[in-house]
Amino acid sequence: MADQPAANTLAARLARLGLRTDADFVLHLPLRYEDETRITPLADARPGIAAQFEVAVVASEIAYRPRRQLLARVRDGSAALSLRFLNFYPSQQKVLQPGARLRIFGEVHEGYLGPEIIHPRFHAVGAGEPLPECLTPVYPTTAGLGQATLRRLIERALARADLADTLAPELRRRLDLPEFAAAIRLLHTPPPEMTQAALEAREHPAWRRVQFDELLAQQLSLRRAYSARRARGAPPLAATATLTGALLAALPFRLTRAQQRAWHEIAADLGQPHPMQRLLQGDVGSGKTVVAALAMLHAVEAGYQAALMAPTEILAEQHYRKLATWLQPLGIEVAWLTGSLRKRDKEAAIARVGAGDTPIAIGTHALIEDKVEFARLGLAIVDEQHRFGVRQRLALKEKGTFAHQLAMSATPIPRTLAMSYYADLDVSVLDELPPGRSPVTTKLVAEGRRGEVLARVHQACRGGRQAYWVCPLIEESETLQLKTAEETYARLAAELPDLRIGLVHGRLKAADKAAVMAAFVANEIQVLVATTVIEVGVDVPNASLMVIEHAERFGLAQLHQLRGRVGRGAAQSACILLYAQPLGELARARLKVIYESTDGFAIAREDLRLRGPGEFIGSRQSGLPLLRYADLEDAALVEQARTVAEDMLQAAPERAAAHLQRWLGGREELLKA
Numbered sequence: 001m002a003d004q005p006a007a008n009t010l011a012a013r014l015a016r017l018g019l020r021t022d023a024d025f026v027l028h029l030p031l032r033y034e035d036e037t038r039i040t041p042l043a044d045a046r047p048g049i050a051a052q053f054e055v056a057v058v059a060s061e062i063a064y065r066p067r068r069q070l071l072a073r074v075r076d077g078s079a080a081l082s083l084r085f086l087n088f089y090p091s092q093q094k095v096l097q098p099g100a101r102l103r104i105f106g107e108v109h110e111g112y113l114g115p116e117i118i119h120p121r122f123h124a125v126g127a128g129e130p131l132p133e134c135l136t137p138v139y140p141t142t143a144g145l146g147q148a149t150l151r152r153l154i155e156r157a158l159a160r161a162d163l164a165d166t167l168a169p170e171l172r173r174r175l176d177l178p179e180f181a182a183a184i185r186l187l188h189t190p191p192p193e194m195t196q197a198a199l200e201a202r203e204h205p206a207w208r209r210v211q212f213d214e215l216l217a218q219q220l221s222l223r224r225a226y227s228a229r230r231a232r233g234a235p236p237l238a239a240t241a242t243l244t245g246a247l248l249a250a251l252p253f254r255l256t257r258a259q260q261r262a263w264h265e266i267a268a269d270l271g272q273p274h275p276m277q278r279l280l281q282g283d284v285g286s287g288k289t290v291v292a293a294l295a296m297l298h299a300v301e302a303g304y305q306a307a308l309m310a311p312t313e314i315l316a317e318q319h320y321r322k323l324a325t326w327l328q329p330l331g332i333e334v335a336w337l338t339g340s341l342r343k344r345d346k347e348a349a350i351a352r353v354g355a356g357d358t359p360i361a362i363g364t365h366a367l368i369e370d371k372v373e374f375a376r377l378g379l380a381i382v383d384e385q386h387r388f389g390v391r392q393r394l395a396l397k398e399k400g401t402f403a404h405q406l407a408m409s410a411t412p413i414p415r416t417l418a419m420s421y422y423a424d425l426d427v428s429v430l431d432e433l434p435p436g437r438s439p440v441t442t443k444l445v446a447e448g449r450r451g452e453v454l455a456r457v458h459q460a461c462r463g464g465r466q467a468y469w470v471c472p473l474i475e476e477s478e479t480l481q482l483k484t485a486e487e488t489y490a491r492l493a494a495e496l497p498d499l500r501i502g503l504v505h506g507r508l509k510a511a512d513k514a515a516v517m518a519a520f521v522a523n524e525i526q527v528l529v530a531t532t533v534i535e536v537g538v539d540v541p542n543a544s545l546m547v548i549e550h551a552e553r554f555g556l557a558q559l560h561q562l563r564g565r566v567g568r569g570a571a572q573s574a575c576i577l578l579y580a581q582p583l584g585e586l587a588r589a590r591l592k593v594i595y596e597s598t599d600g601f602a603i604a605r606e607d608l609r610l611r612g613p614g615e616f617i618g619s620r621q622s623g624l625p626l627l628r629y630a631d632l633e634d635a636a637l638v639e640q641a642r643t644v645a646e647d648m649l650q651a652a653p654e655r656a657a658a659h660l661q662r663w664l665g666g667r668e669e670l671l672k673a
């Protein structure tokens with residue numbers, strides 16, 4: 001692109017920090033503050049505590065010991081020490097000439113040659129130069145961009161930016177928040193009386209104001225995206241209940257109350273002249289697929305097509321198989337579209353979808369390739385939506401410009417996170433599992449007792465049941481992961497010679513993967529050795545035992561999803577978590593949570609507590625810029641922001657627009673997915 005700045009220019013460095021407009025600079029707030037209002041005598045320096053000193057340079061030299069480095073010897077009236085620079089510029093070297101008078105800021109350490117400061121900040125001063133009256137802000141920065149430059153640019157932006165308040169005075173009073181301009185100025189240029197502790201405490205009213213504003217921007221943007229999509233219009237899909245009724249009559253089970261409720265909510269949305277934007281959330285095994293099938297049939301009854309996209313081939317394949325067995329008896333053709341199809345089959349499927357000959361298409365990312373065009377897509381469903389990037393979700397929806405959308409997720413999200421991240425969606429929750437499931441017993445077993453676990457697997461399989469054996473996770477290397485999977489497979493095959501063992505992993509060709517899964521479904525494979533490819537969605541009710549090796553390496557959400565693969569039939573199921581000692585503190589905490597709870601929401605809450613929200617939902621997945629200042633666990637503030645956002649969009653849209661402009665500038669497009 002022509003306007004892309006070269007990688008090493010100032011503009012590029014600023015862009016890396018997201019700094020473009022004046023408002024961006026104004027909202028680039030200090031990480032912490034340094035006290036340069038005082039000078040400490042060198043003799044009083046304490047190791048590990050940063051302080052400012054005023055010194056004279058005694059000598060300086062470039063030394064090779066063994067790396068090229070700049071060393072300067074400095075002193076004040078009380079003591080002497082060394083300054084050491086492993087990276088330096090000629091300009092810095094020039095300042096450090098004998099006789100120069102410097103103010104330096106840094107931490108003293110005991111070095112090889114006595115006390116030293118490595119890479120102190122410094123500048124030359126004249127005799128008697130006055131000290132700053134205020135604390136010095138320290139900003140988040142990036143390589144090659146110094147604090148002084150950043151400070152200068154921020155000061156300039158502060159002087160000319162529009163700092164007008166986007167909150168009305170009576171609202172500020174009600175929420176007990178200071179004025180925007182005052183809060184921002186205080187944080188960038190603290191008044192002399194402010195102490196470091198007061199400023200760095202995030203409960204300071206100035207920080208509260210910034211946090212509130214940030215959450216408000218998030219809520220405004222999500223709500224606005226919701227209204228914008230709603231305004232676009234969609235075909236109202238009239239229910240005739242011919243197909244949905246037939247499926248309900250043919251199912252071997254009755255819907256749970258939660259499924260019925262969700263299905264009614266969805267059906268009501270589909271009948272509206274604006275697009276449904278709904279999330280169907282339900283723990284693993286709560287029965288989301290059948291609800292999706294009903295929704296798709298509703299679209300088909302109304303004369304439209306429906307598409308279901310899944311994040312992995314295994315899952316897409318399984319959906320395809322399941323839906324085909326449900327729908328084909330009703331005379332509904334289901335098309336199958338994945339990247340691994342032979343070219344000829346793929347083209348045929350694309351042609352049938354394009355001509356409107358097939359009412360339902362199921363597949364992976366292949367569904368959103370440019371070549372795929374639907375004749376009249378009425379409903380787009382995305383399963384395990386958190387597995388897709390926002391852009392991919394967006395792409396499926398665009399296949400039917402006016403299509404209704406349903407996202408499905410088994411990741412239970414704690415309430416405050418849901419309020420925040422799903423403020424742009426309506427949510428249906430399946431909070432009930434189908435009857436007849438016996439709860440899964442979880443056991444923690446030290447690796448040394450692997451023999452007992454093998455015996456247990458053997459016994460279950462001889463009794464006609466099946467088992468999953470999940471290989472240790474090796475996140476750093478896919479090659480190693482593969483090797484481990486193959487070794488685990490070989491080892492188990494040797495240890496359990498009279499059982500039929502299979503192996504499935506991410507590197508298998510799609511057709512081979514499908515063959516292995518089909519053999520497992522048919523109980524031709526009794527023990528399925530697997531990597532986390534089986535983590536989402538896989539449904540084989542006869543499998544009643546799951547062993548997870550090196551369970552201490554897995555995340556909580558992952559363990560919960562994996563465990564959800566068993567306990568799907570009537571048989572008493574168990575999940576055995578093999579762990580290696582010694583356990584780290586975090587691993588121990590995770591295993592304790594998963595051992596004590598099978599409730600996805602409780603587990604998610606603990607996960608959030610252990611990991612923090614930034615990790616819990618990556619920004620890529622949520623499509624939201626991560627919050628820089630606010631904390632999503634601050635439920636009260638999130639709730640306030642949400643209420644204010646609703647009011648503001650109704651009563652003061654121009655304030656809302658100004659607020660969004662300040663906080664998000666032009667970076668809102670991703671939020672609209």
Ligand code: ADP
Nearest residue numbers: 253254255256284285286287288289290434539
């Ligand atoms: P998930 O919500 O994890 O996607 P699935 O849709 O795969 O769950 O459903 C899990 C299993 O429960 C499937 O075998 C499905 O056929 C079965 N199931 C779904 N709803 C019911 C119900 N109301 N009663 C009994 N079994 C059900």
Ligand code: MG
Nearest residue numbers: 288289383537
């Ligand atoms: Mg599912």
